[in-house]
């Protein structure tokens with residue numbers, strides 16, 4: 001299968017001079033389309049830094065990230081924004097919904113950013129997504145009026161709206177209780193199986209990682225392990 | 234227009250803040266419209282009172298001559314586009330005696346229709362008829378009251394050559410100025426010619442009104458140079474009034490500039506606060522793919538909406554103030570100046586847009602990582 005993501009010798013140094021922190025030093029790996037992988041490591045090891053670089057939210061100090069065949073390091077701000085919108089979906093520990101907008105508006109925001117209007121097909125997709133996430137009937141509610149678990153599910157729905165090739169999740173269940181946590185991972189699995197969406201999930205929870213097909217371990221800014229997990233699922 | 238939709242939603246999400254700034258802009262624009270219209274109307278009234286019903290330029294006999302030909306009036310009308318009216322008149326001084334008192338009168342003799350064009354006499358009659366037949370005279374209100382003369386009464390005048398002439402008062406006018414109403418009188422052209430011993434085509438002056446009163450100096454220069462006449466214009470004689478008006482315009486412009494600066498600072502600070510308040514939302518929107526330009530435009534739209542709302546409110550409030558002023562016990566009224574209001578509205582919206590430049594730029598430069606990393 002074609003490589004969806006190629007991470008090639010990326011380095012990230014925060015700050016300059018004596019205050020410089022080397023968060024990542026020469027990380028390389030590839031991810032194929034349809035994979036369901038996790039990134040683990042201790043706090044401060046560089047997991048979020050890595051995910052943000054892959055997600056084109058930040059730029060590496062050196063090295064390159066190739067996404068769907070495009071060398072993103074060569075792209076300008078506009079090109080990276082377009083790729084974030086079309087090829088990527090984000091789920092963070094915090095939901096990052098827009099409090100001024102309704103559930104429906106939050107859900108369809110990536111579509112509106114891409115094309116200004118929501119087509120009939122996209123409307124159907126949004127309704128399906130709401131059903132899949134167990135959020136039927138909440139679309140008119142304000143994003144602020146939902147519970148924590150509901151908000152996180154809307155955020156997941158938003159990440160799915162443009163049918164991205166890759167979903168990046170950074171501690172997506174960090175703020176949720178056990179029942180909600182299990183529901184979210186089940187949902188990820190379903191989406192991965194039904195839509196073929198690739199997942200890269202950052203977690204410090206070994207139990208969660210054990211349920212993914214591949215585990216990448218980061219320690220002190222370096223990739224120290226990359227194993228297939230045949231016991232998953 | 235996603236940027237516009239988001240801008241409108243941001244404004245709606247903090248209604249108090251939005252309403253305050255709209256009110257601030259409205260008060261600023263209303264002040265501008267009111268002060269601007271007040272000064273413009275006041276000045277128009279002052280100028281109208283000064284020269285609305287009197288000659289803007291007077292052509293007098295040139296060096297060595299004692300009369301001007303009537304054709305000089307036609308020549309002036311034909312050669313200068315700005316000349317609205319040019320009439321030949323015969324002016325003389327005479328003395329009116331009543332018992333102990335004697336009062337000098339400044340008399341203009343001419344055709345009734347001609348004089349009406351310059352002095353607007355038809356509208357200014359308060360009694361009698363507007364008519365100048367042979368031997369008829371028109372006198373002012375103050376004169377009429379002081380010496381108790383009215384329509385039909387005789388008016389005996391001592392002429393410059395020492396002879397007496399008798400006229401009949403046909404009407405009483407009000408030129409709007411006490412001095413003129415006491416000292417000016419009009420008589421028919423033939424009587425004036427007799428009194429001065431002038432032939433049919435001999436006059437003492439050509440009186441001219443222009444379509445643009447402020448062009449008088451320039452036009453007078455031209456008329457005075459290529460005719461056998463000397464030209465005087467009203468601006469020479471009213472230098473004090475003019476410098477007063479200029480000072481007034483200057484201070485009015487100062488007031489308006491300060492008001493605009495205050496409005497601009499108000500919008501700019503509100504938008505800057507809003508940009509800080511919405512940093513998180515902007516970061517999220519950028520993370521899910523909104524471009525820098527679209528993100529910046531959110532604040533441009535916010536400024537445009539605030540500016541448009543405030544300006545519309547300001548125009549309404551400005552009209553209300555002008556309407557309210559019509560009940561004030563002052564002898565003049567303010568006319569709302571549509572062009573001035575359009576300019577104020579344009580300036581208001583432009584100022585709003587300009588004051589959004591800084592927040593719009595900082596917004597378009599924001600990196601999504603700044604928001605995502607800091608929670």
Ligand SMILES: Nc1ncnc2c1ncn2[C@@H]1O[C@H](COP(=O)(O)OP(=O)(O)OP(=O)(O)O)[C@@H](O)[C@H]1O
Nearest residue numbers: 014015021023042043044045046047048049050204
């Ligand atoms: N903006 C920044 N400026 C300076 N140093 C930073 C910045 N962001 C991260 N770091 C440093 O880079 C290193 C990696 O941080 P990162 O957030 O990637 O860790 P993490 O593996 O996600 O940790 P956690 O599990 O606690 O979220 C840490 O040493 C951190 O202090």
Ligand SMILES: [Mg+2]
Nearest residue numbers: 047048049170
């Ligand atoms: Mg982290």
